[in-house]
Amino acid sequence: MSAVLSNNTIVHESEVDTHHRALRFLTAGSVDDGKSTLIGRLLFDSRAILADQLDTLEKRGAKLGQPIDLSLLTDGLEAEREQGITIDVAYRYFATKSRKFIIADAPGHEQYTRNMVTAAAGSDAAVVLVDITKLDTAKDDVELLPQTRRHSLLAHLLRVPSIVFAVNKLDAVEQPGPAFAAVSKALNKFAEQAGIELTAIVPVSALRGDNVTQPLDADWYDGPSLLQVLEGLPSVQERVEGQLLIPVQYVAKDGEGVGHNMRTIWGRIAHGQVQAGDEIQVLPSGQTAVVTEVRRAGETVAHSVAGESAGLVLDRQLDVSRGDWIVTPGSAQPTQSFEATLAWLDTEPAVPGRKYWVRHGNRWVQARISAIEHRLDIHSLQPTEAERLNVNEIGHVRIEVQAALPVEPYAKNRIGGSLIVVDPQSNRTSGALLVR
Structure with missing residues (x-):
């Protein structure tokens, strides 16, 4: 055999x-x-x-x-x-x-x-x-x-x-x-x-x-x-083609004094690629700008692609901070409600209506489970009705967040389609959300 x-x-x-x-x-x-x-x-x-x-x-x-x-x-x-x-x-x-x-x-x-x-x-x-x-x-x-x-x-x-x-x-x-x-x-x-x-x-x-x-x-x-x-197995390669998506990790100011107010926006590219001359959009503000310089490891480079950490210098000052997202203009549609697969990891069960913190990229927002559509029976692999999800159970849920997020299907991109759920009282990581 x-x-x-x-x-x-x-x-x-x-x-x-x-x-x-x-x-x-x-x-x-x-x-x-x-x-x-x-x-x-x-x-x-x-x-x-x-x-x-x-x-x-x-x-x-x-x-x-x-x-x-x-x-x-x-x-x-x-x-x-x-x-x-x-x-x-x-x-x-x-x-x-x-x-x-x-x-x-x-x-x-x-x-x-x-x-x-x-x-x-x-x-x-x-x-x-x-x-x-x-x-x-x-x-x-x-x-x-x-x-x-x-x-x-x-x-x-x-x-x-x-x-x-x-x-x-x-x-x-x-x-x-x-x-x-x-x-x-x-x-x-x-x-x-x-x-x-x-x-x-x-x-x-x-x-x-x-x-x-x-x-x-x-x-x-x-x-x-x-x-x-x-x-013989291949390593994961994030999608290089298509629209740009970068979760902002931090913003650095280069130099001090008059004429030295250049800011570099840093983050790891989730998918797509970027080079000088590209127009970008910052979410959630919706402001747009043009990239004048791309940096990587302290040096200016011609371009940067998915999987790499890059620093972007823009042609004008924008209000950008950790937790924002940089995208190709018009490519992302932020939403406050979405469906997801929830892998529940906490001993305290997940119940509709309870508030949690969720992290999407580098941004934290309040959220709640508005509905549990069903639970996956790991033995029969069939969906079953459920009013709650207990520890180690997997379910299909609907999530509502306090501020709109540019989520996308997890099957399309791991970074844009994943969130972690944190209990606001115990600060335990309670679950993993995979956007459907």
Whole structure:
């Protein structure tokens, strides 16, 4: 059986320049599926472990009479080591001859789903681990764990471009071939129902190292190793063509005294590109101006494109501050009411009518949930009626904001289409909004 690969996922170096960028990916899944061990295996096999780290792990293993525990390379908090679970997102870095990687080890426990959402929001790919020992592979229709389904849905909703399922602990089952085939069938069925375009389904044993960095030598699988899949995935490239969109981060005044009152407006370009001579519009004021100079990293440049941080000098003074948006004139239509997918992360349920703070780009405004249209049942993947959203539930809601915002569909752009929800009393991050 070969890996399930989409036709346009594995690309050659000459086809897209995004292949040369570092790949940011997260590992997700249920508790004890082996996420930290898998990352430790990648670091160990790619020789990305410092000598003193390896020496400490070897001494600890020898003292306990056990082999090296690779999960300790990512479980850095004392509470994580004591409880044997991942609590916070741990970032690790490694490189092969052809690619650099930035890994986010996301918590598997349902209580820490909010940390997984944080990691997914900036990732190019998600590796969702599936512990085959927790599933009844003898059934005709294998039932996946709720957290496997939830993390996959969240990664899909957060527009993580590439989703890979790593079926782990193949070394712990008697007949790995048929077991992997049964789980693959269940994963494909779930992905089809959820509208998820899978990149690959890969069998691995993180503990033993099977098919992690080196291809698996088995008659029932002739596909690539997990590392081979990751090396071929593209990095996210924000949309360069089309209209300009920049959330203003800050405004700097260059120099002091008479004749030195030039102001530079800084922000990271969400989509589009900008060059001297372009006309821009500032929202929410609606004022327009012409760009006279584009700066990047302290120098004047010919132009700047999506994904880059740029400073704009305008031909006239405008009232611009952090939280404003710079757009192509007439391209954005600010609104005070919109529909969105809401991933709720707070133990206090989301209810219509309650006021929250929302952040769009760098701007904070008051908002309220005017209606909950429905809740997504992660088991049936069907919408169900709901009067509230409890922790870790996903729903379709209508939002009303105090001041008009230039929102756009999240499917079109991550930055313009995403907002975070904050409880004004506890200051907790309560949810993530994805504009529909």
